[in-house]
Amino acid sequence: MAKKPHDTPNLDALESGPWPSFVTGLKRLAKDKDAVVDLLGHLEHSYATKKGYWKGGTLGVYGYGGGIIPRFTEIKDENGKPVYPEAAEFHTLRVMPPAGMHYSTDILRKLSDIWERHGSGLIAFHGQSGDIMFQGATSDNVQKAFDEINEAGFDLGGAGPALRTSMSCVGAARCEQSCYDEAKAHRMVINSFLDDIHRPALPYKFKFKFSGCPNDCMNSIQRSDLAVIGTWRDNIRTDEPLAKKWFAKHGMNELVNDVVARCPTRAIQLKEIKEVRKGDSISSVALSDTHALEIDNSDCVRCMHCINVMTGALAPGKDKGATILCGGKRTLKIGDQMGTVIVPFQPLQTEEDYEQIVELGQKIIDFFAENALEHERTGEMIERIGLVNFLEGIGLDVDANMVGAPRSNPYVRTDGWDEEVAKIKAKKAAA
Numbered sequence: 001m002a003k004k005p006h007d008t009p010n011l012d013a014l015e016s017g018p019w020p021s022f023v024t025g026l027k028r029l030a031k032d033k034d035a036v037v038d039l040l041g042h043l044e045h046s047y048a049t050k051k052g053y054w055k056g057g058t059l060g061v062y063g064y065g066g067g068i069i070p071r072f073t074e075i076k077d078e079n080g081k082p083v084y085p086e087a088a089e090f091h092t093l094r095v096m097p098p099a100g101m102h103y104s105t106d107i108l109r110k111l112s113d114i115w116e117r118h119g120s121g122l123i124a125f126h127g128q129s130g131d132i133m134f135q136g137a138t139s140d141n142v143q144k145a146f147d148e149i150n151e152a153g154f155d156l157g158g159a160g161p162a163l164r165t166s167m168s169c170v171g172a173a174r175c176e177q178s179c180y181d182e183a184k185a186h187r188m189v190i191n192s193f194l195d196d197i198h199r200p201a202l203p204y205k206f207k208f209k210f211s212g213c214p215n216d217c218m219n220s221i222q223r224s225d226l227a228v229i230g231t232w233r234d235n236i237r238t239d240e241p242l243a244k245k246w247f248a249k250h251g252m253n254e255l256v257n258d259v260v261a262r263c264p265t266r267a268i269q270l271k272e273i274k275e276v277r278k279g280d281s282i283s284s285v286a287l288s289d290t291h292a293l294e295i296d297n298s299d300c301v302r303c304m305h306c307i308n309v310m311t312g313a314l315a316p317g318k319d320k321g322a323t324i325l326c327g328g329k330r331t332l333k334i335g336d337q338m339g340t341v342i343v344p345f346q347p348l349q350t351e352e353d354y355e356q357i358v359e360l361g362q363k364i365i366d367f368f369a370e371n372a373l374e375h376e377r378t379g380e381m382i383e384r385i386g387l388v389n390f391l392e393g394i395g396l397d398v399d400a401n402m403v404g405a406p407r408s409n410p411y412v413r414t415d416g417w418d419e420e421v422a423k424i425k426a427k428k429a430a431a
């Protein structure tokens with residue numbers, strides 16, 4: 001017999017909008033899980049008082065220093081007993097997903113059955129960390145749940161001041177825009193840094209993300225300390241039959257308004273066929289008997305817009321690799337930051353090319369461990385010590401591609417500037 005549900009007027013209101021609500025899903029689980037009944041009561045209490053009531057603690061599984069997020073209730077009665085006893089402990093297991101997030105229906109059923117036996121049944125595919133979030137286990141059941149999850153072939157992800165779970169897009173497995181083997185790079189990094197994931201020993205968290213093309217479906221520029229983003233360094237490829245087919249279907253207005261006019265650097269022009277230029281950096285494709293699209297690749301910034309709109313007719317070049325950026329993160333000490341380019345182009349054709357990513361990651365993690373302040377992300381460390389010092393520390397040369405914004409230069413040293421200003425002021429005073 002399921003536990004009697006609590007009154008939840010605030011949560012009920014969340015179901016009244018036009019969009020699906022998480023509350024509906026929780027209520028469905030609550031029909032079979034007393035822990036979720038009390039979870040709803042616990043959440044209603046928080047909504048009513050506008051305060052959170054979960055506290056952390058120390059909890060783990062044998063051999064691991066991270067991967068479990070402890071949650072103990074602080075809502076107690078006058079005798080110190082939990083008001084919502086079935087949800088007094090609601091711990092989360094962070095589990096690493098497969099590269100590219102590929103699952104079979106069989107493994108999904110196995111994972112669901114494991115969590116039905118040992119947890120609340122509440123699973124998030126995936127948390128913002130990239131992990132599979134198995135939410136809602138008692139302290140006694142955490143080890144039991146992990147043992148079965150581990151037997152199914154899965155491992156705990158990162159938590160705390162450690163290397164966190166890496167993420168990669170579906171990439172080369174199913175996407176024609178992919179510029180390298182994301183799953184391979186992802187697996188090499190994870191296998192190389194497993195100890196850094198399971199045994200927190202860094203000043204704060206560190207994340208890798210792998211996106212196969214500049215569309216950056218993993219949001220790696222904004223959300224990772226080291227972003228590996230697929231790109232190319234030759235000309236955009238063209239396919240004339242597909243271009244003519246696209247133009248016949250969509251017409252001149254859509255071509256001009258959605259492709260030519262939206263190129264951020266005006267690298268694309270619509271021209272009469274007889275006017276199309278020729279050159280090493282020019283890609284051109286006929287759209288009809290009279291008109292052609294001309295792309296000056298020397299001005300192209302690989303934003304992917306034209307390729308996304310005219311997929312097939314236009315495609316990434318053949319000389320593929322990745323751009324590597326460092327320092328992206330969400331708000332912490334100094335606000336949101338996007339990654340800074342540190343390797344403009346890394347070829348990814350051979351095993352040695354992929355090993356260079358691992359080597360670079362090791363240098364950055366070692367430098368971060370030695371030089372960052374406690375609770376400071378890589379981007380904030382770079383902001384504090386300066387990009388020049390960071391590049392020197394990891395052994396990379398300065399490159400113009402590292403300038404983060406127009407009219408800014410991170411390489412101008414300011415040594416002696418204060419003395420120069422003092423001299424100027426003294427001269428003016430003397431005059």
